Each structure stands twice: as structure tokens, then as C-alpha cells.
Amino acid sequence: MNQTTMTGHLAVVGLGPGDARYLTAEAEAALADAQALYGYGPYLDRVPMRAGQSRHPSDNREERARAAAALGHAAQGARVALVSGGDPGVFAMAAAVCEEIEYGPPGWRALDIAVVPGITAMLAVAARIGAPLGHDFCAMSLSDNLKPWELIEKRLDAAASAGFVIALYNPVSRARPWQFGAAIERLRQYLPPSTPVVFGRSVGRTDEAVTVVTLEAAPTTPADMATLVIVGSRETRVIPRAGHTPLVYTPRAIAEVSA
Amino acid sequence: MNQTTMTGHLAVVGLGPGDARYLTAEAEAALADAQALYGYGPYLDRVPMRAGQSRHPSDNREERARAAAALGHAAQGARVALVSGGDPGVFAMAAAVCEEIEYGPPGWRALDIAVVPGITAMLAVAARIGAPLGHDFCAMSLSDNLKPWELIEKRLDAAASAGFVIALYNPVSRARPWQFGAAIERLRQYLPPSTPVVFGRSVGRTDEAVTVVTLEAAPTTPADMATLVIVGSRETRVIPRAGHTPLVYTPRAIAEVSA
Numbered sequence: 001m002n003q004t005t006m007t008g009h010l011a012v013v014g015l016g017p018g019d020a021r022y023l024t025a026e027a028e029a030a031l032a033d034a035q036a037l038y039g040y041g042p043y044l045d046r047v048p049m050r051a052g053q054s055r056h057p058s059d060n061r062e063e064r065a066r067a068a069a070a071l072g073h074a075a076q077g078a079r080v081a082l083v084s085g086g087d088p089g090v091f092a093m094a095a096a097v098c099e100e101i102e103y104g105p106p107g108w109r110a111l112d113i114a115v116v117p118g119i120t121a122m123l124a125v126a127a128r129i130g131a132p133l134g135h136d137f138c139a140m141s142l143s144d145n146l147k148p149w150e151l152i153e154k155r156l157d158a159a160a161s162a163g164f165v166i167a168l169y170n171p172v173s174r175a176r177p178w179q180f181g182a183a184i185e186r187l188r189q190y191l192p193p194s195t196p197v198v199f200g201r202s203v204g205r206t207d208e209a210v211t212v213v214t215l216e217a218a219p220t221t222p223a224d225m226a227t228l229v230i231v232g233s234r235e236t237r238v239i240p241r242a243g244h245t246p247l248v249y250t251p252r253a254i255a256e257v258s259a
Numbered sequence: 260m261n262q263t264t265m266t267g268h269l270a271v272v273g274l275g276p277g278d279a280r281y282l283t284a285e286a287e288a289a290l291a292d293a294q295a296l297y298g299y300g301p302y303l304d305r306v307p308m309r310a311g312q313s314r315h316p317s318d319n320r321e322e323r324a325r326a327a328a329a330l331g332h333a334a335q336g337a338r339v340a341l342v343s344g345g346d347p348g349v350f351a352m353a354a355a356v357c358e359e360i361e362y363g364p365p366g367w368r369a370l371d372i373a374v375v376p377g378i379t380a381m382l383a384v385a386a387r388i389g390a391p392l393g394h395d396f397c398a399m400s401l402s403d404n405l406k407p408w409e410l411i412e413k414r415l416d417a418a419a420s421a422g423f424v425i426a427l428y429n430p431v432s433r434a435r436p437w438q439f440g441a442a443i444e445r446l447r448q449y450l451p452p453s454t455p456v457v458f459g460r461s462v463g464r465t466d467e468a469v470t471v472v473t474l475e476a477a478p479t480t481p482a483d484m485a486t487l488v489i490v491g492s493r494e495t496r497v498i499p500r501a502g503h504t505p506l507v508y509t510p511r512a513i514a515e516v517s518a
Binding site: 014016020021022023024025026029063087088089090091094095096097098099101102109110112113115116117118119120123124126127128130131132133134135136137138139140141146147148151154155157158159161162163164237239240241242243244247249250251252253254255 | 273275279280281282283284285288322346347348349350353354355356357358360361368369371372374375376377378379382383385386387389390391392393394395396397398399400405406407410413414416417418420421422423496498499500501502503506508509510511512513514
């Protein structure tokens with residue numbers, strides 16, 4: 001493959017967490033501009049059909065193969081969009097694309113690569129319930145497919161003991177039934193049983209459900225791969241409201257270092 | 260004030276970090292729907308003028324007064340939009356609104372409150388350079404106006420020692436000249452001098468500048484209030500590309516717990 005063929009373009013496009021209301025103008029333009037669309041089937045299904053665009057759906061858990069296929073197609077000189085749920089840079093496709101570029105054919109480094117950011121699940125869930133991420137926070141995937149459980153425990157310890165609010169992606173899957181309960185038990189060593197915990201499922205979709213419970217009740221609250229969990233800090237507050245869902249927020253200011 | 264007057268609506272709307280390309284469809288609809296617009300002057304200036312809307316710009320650092328004014332206006336039965344840069348829930352206006360609701364007139368709890376998420380700076384900066392937030396990460400404000408410096412140090416220690424990538428908001432201001440350098444020195448106790456650090460300034464605006472340096476060079480790299488800094492972990496990688504800016508990414512998988 002010679003240099004002149006490397007005129008291809010790959011946009012890794014964040015669709016946000018749910019329906020089209022979360023799409024940015026930039027994402028919409030990138031989708032309209034593409035000659036070929038790649039992505040996990042259910043995400044591709046969210047993109048309106050346009051004449052002259054080819055569509056290449058793939059299964060879940062095939063991130064690297066999907067990224068390589070999209071890069072290979074772009075390397076033929078095409079304008080390709082690879083769609084991602086949420087934000088492509090947060091536990092999604094952008095890192096898989098970078099991995100393929102680093103270890104793939106050298107020519108792929110000459111491609112024009114654009115990552116188009118999107119609303120990631122924790123921002124959408126936080127918005128639905130107030131401002132639980134209003135102070136310092138962290139985001140972790142609870143999946144131990146890609147890292148040792150021991151490291152997840154170390155990070156939970158560090159985050160909770162230093163007072164970060166914690167957004168947990170991928171809390172539960174069929175192959176990982178006990179990890180979420182174990183993570184919550186771990187956090188209970190640092191946080192009071194009354195700490196607010198937000199469960200947000202399918203935000204922006206018709207089956208959306210956002211629930212506020214306590215850390216004590218969190219292990220028995222249903223969660224799955226479509227759920228994003230936000231565990232508050234010692235500072236996080238709940239404002240009850242008659243006739244409305246409560247507001248959950250973490251104040252911007254903190255006066256003292258808690259023990 | 261009786262119950263029947265509490266029909267007002269307040270939308271706290273995220274504009275994203277720069278120009279209109281980052282605006283979501285939901286944010287656009289919320290802005291079009293408002294009878295009154297509140298916000299920090301330069302953010303309000305980004306919103307197109309519409310007939311019949313009143314505009315109420317305010318100065319920076321007046322978050323609580325601005326939130327209270329917007330809530331008070333909504334409590335008169337109006338549809339009010341309070342605009343915020345980036346995402347309202349990340350070091351922005353949503354927490355200030357919740358604080359005012361918690362400690363303000365009880366009637367404010369009956370208002371219809373919507374937070375409309377936006378692209379926060381760290382997602383926009385990360386997208387520009389690849390996928391530095393591709394693995395577990397945290398977001399902290401370096402401003403010690405709202406928390407003790409001792410707590411910032413504790414959180415930097417916890418985040419770096421547990422292997423989180425760290426997004427630093429508000430790294431430098433005229434009133435806080437030494438804090439950023441001190442934070443980087445702190446992180447050097449845990450991370451090699453070669454650790455990649457991304458400086459993103461004014462992303463999405465005409466004066467946008469995104470730079471990749473090492474942790475060693477970070478203290479002498481210019482930064483200000485419009486800069487978002489992402490400090491990599493031990494896993495974060497840089498892919499050089501001839502004729503293109505390098506890609507910076509943090510791999511999705513990590514095989515071992517590093518020391």
C-alpha cells in the first residue's frame with residue numbers, strides 16, 4: 001500500500017447514552033459525511049439510514065476486530081464512521097482504535113483520525129438526579145475481564161478513602177455475578193451505610209429508570225450491563241421533594257479533611 | 260408564595276466546551292424553549308438571540324447568586340434556562356443550583372428542575388488527542404478556594420498510587436500561581452518523568468491548542484483557567500505519527516498490578 005492511498009478518514013463517533021436528543025451537532029455531521037458506518041449492531045440501529053452509505057454491524061465484545069475493520073476500510077481511501085455508545089473515549093471504542101493503530105500496519109498512522117466526543121453514561125445519569133458529580137470524582141469499570149480484581153479493589157480503596165465520588169461502569173454481567181456486591185462491601189469499609197447511591201439504567205430510552213438508594217441497600221438493588229452506578233462520598237446529599245424525585249448532589253465546597 | 264405559583268421550570272443547560280458543534284439536540288431545544296436565559300456573560304454570548312427571551316448575564320464567581328436569581332425567576336412561573344460551560348454537573352452550575360434549593364425557600368423544591376448534560380472539557384480534550392481516558396480515571400479541581408490544599412494532596416496521592424489517569428480542572432489562576440507546579444511535583448513521587456501529560460486549551464474555539472508533554476516538562480508548560488490537563492498513568496501510551504499530532508491513549512486492558 002503506497003502513501004497516496006492513505007487519504008482515508010476515520011471518525012470514532014459518540015452517540016451518547018440513548019436516543020438522538022444526546023447527539024451533538026458535530027456527531028450528526030460526522031455520521032452524515034461517512035461513506036461507511038461500522039459499529040455494534042444496536043448502536044448502528046440508532047443511526048438513520050442514508051442513501052449511498054454502507055453499514056457494517058458487528059457483535060458485542062469484538063471491539064478490536066471492529067476497530068481493525070473500520071481502519072482497514074478507511075485505509076482504502078474511504079470516509080468511515082465507527083459509532084460508539086456514550087463517549088468513545090470512556091470505556092468504549094476510541095482506545096481500541098488506538099491499540100489497532102499502534103500494533104497494526106504502519107500506514108494506519110497516516111490516516112486522518114477524529115474522535116467525536118459524546119455524553120457518557122455517568123454525565124447523563126448525574127444530570128437526571130441533580131449533581132452527584134459536583135465535586136471530585138472518578139470513573140471505573142468493574143469488569144475484571146480486562147484487569148485483575150485485585151487492582152479493582154485497590155482503586156475502590158483509594159477512591160473511597162480519599163473522598164472521591166465513584167461512577168461504576170459495567171457493574172454486573174451474566175459472567176460476573178458477585179463482583180458488584182463485593183465492590184459495595186469494600187466501599188462500606190470507608191463510607192457510612194447511609195451514603196447515597198444512584199442507579200441509572202437505560203437513560204434516554206423508553207425503559208429509563210433512575211433510583212436512589214443507600215450504600216446499605218445497594219447490593220440488593222438490581223443492576224445489569226445497561227446500569228451505571230454512582231456511589232456518593234461522605235459529602236453527597238439528598239434533597240427530598242414532594243411530588244418529584246429527590247435531588248442528589250455533592251457540594252462544590254468542602255471545609256475539612258474528613259478522617 | 261402558594262403552591263399554585265410553583266409551576267415554573269428551570270433547565271440547567273450544558274453548552275459544551277466551545278462552539279455550537281458540541282451542543283446536543285436536547286440542549287438546543289431547552290435554549291429555544293426558555294423565556295429567560297441566565298448565565299456567566301461569555302457563555303450567554305454563545306447562545307443565539309431569540310425574540311421574546313430576556314437575557315440576564317452575570318459575572319464569574321457569582322455562582323450562588325446566579326443560581327438563586329434563576330430559581331427565583333422560575334418560581335414566578337417562568338421557563339428559565341441557566342447556561343453552563345461544558346457539563347453543568349462537572350465543576351459547574353448544577354451543584355450550585357442544588358445548594359440553593361436545599362437552603363432556599365421551601366417552595367423551590369416544588370419547581371420542575373432539569374439538568375441537560377453537555378460535553379465536559381476532559382472529554383473534548385481527550386477526543387482531540389486519542390483516548391487518554393480509555394481506562395479508569397478521575398477528575399479533580401485544583402482550586403483550593405473550595406477545599407483545603409491538604410485534601411487536594413491526599414487525592415493526588417490516592418489517584419496516582421492506584422493508577423488512575425487524572426484530569427485536572429482549573430489548574431492555574433492569577434490567585435493560585437504555585438498550586439499546579441506543586442501538584443505535578445506531588446505526582447512525580449508516583450509516576451515516571453516520561454508519563455504523558457496533555458494540555459488542552461480552548462478546545463472547540465479558534466484559539467484551540469492541544470499539546471502533549473512529559474510529566475517532567477509539565478511544570479514549565481503554560482496553563483491557565485481555560486486549560487484542562489490530563490496526566491496519564493503508567494499505562495498511558497503515545498503513538499508518534501508523521502505529519503499528524505501524536506495519539507495518546509490508555510489501553511483498556513491491564514495485566515498486572517504495578518507497584
